[in-house]
Amino acid sequence: MNISRHRTALLAVAATALTLSLTACQSDGGTTSKSSAAPAATVASATSAARAAGGEATSASEATGSAASAHATGSKDSANSTGATGSTAATGRQASASAPLCTARDVAVTAATQDGPPYTHIVLTAKNTSSHPCRLTGFPHIQLLESHKQDVPAVAKSKPATPVVLTAGAPAYALVKVSDGGVDEDNEPVSAFSVTLENDSTVITVTAPGSGGIAADPAKALTGYWTPELRNGADDF
Template sequence: MRTSRHRSTLLAAATTAVLALALTACGGDDGGTKSAGPADSSSAPAAAAAGSSQDTGTTKDTAAAQTTGSNTGTGTADKSTGDGAAASAPTCTTKDVAISAARQDGPPYTHIVLTAKNTSGHSCTIKGFPKVQFLESHKEDVPAVAKSKPAAPVVLEAGAPAYALVKLSDGGVDEETEPVSAFSVWLEGGDGMAAVKAPGSGGIAVDPAVWATGYWTPELRNGADDF
């Protein structure tokens, strides 16, 4: 009997020790989990604050880039405006250019070339075609040929020339022509008249029935292509 009771006492003590150890281990895990919780929650605001700071910096950089791009666009617009201003040079007048006449090469001499050289010292736009009057008996301007009209306005830099071909006649032997030693030229949109000497010692012969003029162009053209 004594032996049995002794064993029971030993078993009870052992069980109590095991339970105590188990409770101690559980208590340590709970404490670790609780202490870890506050540490994680406290680090979250710091991470959020860092993220907010980075976003703000990105927004500022983007705004600065957009502002720079806007200024660049304005610069490009200013440049194109400057080009437009150059293209809209003032209209050439007879005071801005020196107008001369020469025969076009090759017989029969049915055309002359008018040259208007810019002597003003600044750019100007020579418009349309020359208003030519050959005869006192025919006060109307020589009509223009639309085929020779340039695609863009002709802007003459200082010292630059423009050309216009003028058809005088068909070159026929029996054609009714009249002699001209000098004639008058007006510029479209410009004030004043220029008196131009006809080329050659004997002047030129014109036929009012067929005469015509080309538009001012920056290059010398072939009369056969325009008339």
């Protein structure tokens, strides 16, 4: 809107200057030098006004162009920034998805009792002892007794919603029920038991917690899935 008004002012000044010049040319030879100087002064004044108006218009145009350029640059930078952030997140997801499966060579599995007597549950901890990330899938395949070769059944509700990816040194946990804690149960003492990981048949021997081991009833035993944290309450069984 300001640029349009400046252009209108320029046209008006130019028209005035042209009219005064033509009037001066058409005057007779008896016109005094003072009278002749008046149109020239007017033209000079008009020219100065035109230059001033043109300068303001130019400044306004440059300011508008600068603002537009800055807006465009900002939009581009913002888009690039958003794209970079999205790219980083996507790279992280791809890295997690491409991490190799954990094997018995990648993790160390230990057992500890949970809560107090009667010790009906133990907690398995699988710690990534390798120098690279790996995915720990499914649940631990446990056989508590040599006389009972079936794997301990898994509890489906403990399955995590996302894959468990262990960075170097990171742990995962599985809650294991070994008995109901009844005195008349068909329990047997267990000082060590075997664990295998999904997609790896290597047997990991785990020492049972406590100086005398644990009392286990294979008919009552259950195991949870591997999770990045031990979720008390969510895995109660």
